[in-house]
Amino acid sequence: MACKRGALIVLEGVDKAGKTTQCKKLVQALEMSGRPAEMMRFPDRTTTIGQLISAYLEKKSNLEDHTVHLLFSANRWELVPLMKKKLEQGITLVVDRYAFSGVAFTSAKPGFHLDWCKNPEVGLPKPDLVMFLQLNPLEAAKRGQFGEERYENSDFQKRVQTRFEELRKDTTVNWKVIDASQSVEDVHMNIQDHSLNAINKAQDTNVGVLWQ
Numbered sequence: 001m002a003c004k005r006g007a008l009i010v011l012e013g014v015d016k017a018g019k020t021t022q023c024k025k026l027v028q029a030l031e032m033s034g035r036p037a038e039m040m041r042f043p044d045r046t047t048t049i050g051q052l053i054s055a056y057l058e059k060k061s062n063l064e065d066h067t068v069h070l071l072f073s074a075n076r077w078e079l080v081p082l083m084k085k086k087l088e089q090g091i092t093l094v095v096d097r098y099a100f101s102g103v104a105f106t107s108a109k110p111g112f113h114l115d116w117c118k119n120p121e122v123g124l125p126k127p128d129l130v131m132f133l134q135l136n137p138l139e140a141a142k143r144g145q146f147g148e149e150r151y152e153n154s155d156f157q158k159r160v161q162t163r164f165e166e167l168r169k170d171t172t173v174n175w176k177v178i179d180a181s182q183s184v185e186d187v188h189m190n191i192q193d194h195s196l197n198a199i200n201k202a203q204d205t206n207v208g209v210l211w212q
């Protein structure tokens with residue numbers, strides 16, 4: 001490896017847990033401490049595939065459930081070459097939702113098994129750290145009402161939460177659960193500690209392979 005690689009850090013969590021807020025703060029803090037970092041988010045709505053997903057989430061179009069699952073996955077795969085390049089360049093990637101959201105959301109739909117949902121994600125770059133921002137529904141409700149997008153209703157979100165709990169039992173993934181009910185600054189300090197640890201550990205290793 002020409003230079004020490006960056007780490008792949010993922011934030012997952014329930015609706016309004018503060019994932020976007022914390023991804024931005026983490027990138028800012030890493031950059032300020034001289035560690036190159038960039039934020040990514042999934043779905044990435046800017047690509048052609050991302051635009052299909054965006055229209056589906058905004059309920060402007062309907063897609064068959066297996067099809068949309070594969071589109072979410074394809075949206076990650078199309079960005080893998082770029083992700084690998086940045087990691088090799090020593091840039092830490094802070095990612096707002098990843099394969100775990102993909103599996104949790106689709107498997108919360110009737111008739112979907114966790115294993116089927118995981119299959120298209122097998123082989124993606126494996127995160128060095130996945131932080132799950134935990135927030136109970138009452139606290140989440142204080143942060144505003146659900147929006148108009150697909151999936152934004154409490155029954156579905158409860159099923160998603162259960163699926164995330166199943167995924168977190170997987171010890172091949174470096175999960176950390178973060179109490180997201182604390183202040184923005186306290187959550188950030190917690191996230192920063194875990195991230196610095198992961199960055200130090202990752203720099204002399206190769207990027208892993210997810211679920212293989």
Ligand code: Z5A
Pocket residue numbers: 013014015016017018019020021022042043057072073097098099101102103105106143144150151152180181182183184185187
């Ligand atoms: N999806 C899927 O089905 N398959 C996939 O493969 C993937 C995703 C990747 C994408 O939504 C939807 O696609 C998502 C999953 C599905 N559906 N749902 N539901 P998105 O990524 O466009 O949006 P989101 O992820 O749903 O955003 P969010 O969950 O609503 O928000 P957040 O990022 O967790 O929180 P935030 O925007 O940082 O903060 C929310 C509010 O809380 C805001 O007013 C903040 O100022 C406030 N906040 C944040 N932190 C705090 C603290 N600590 N205290 C008080 N207030 C706070």
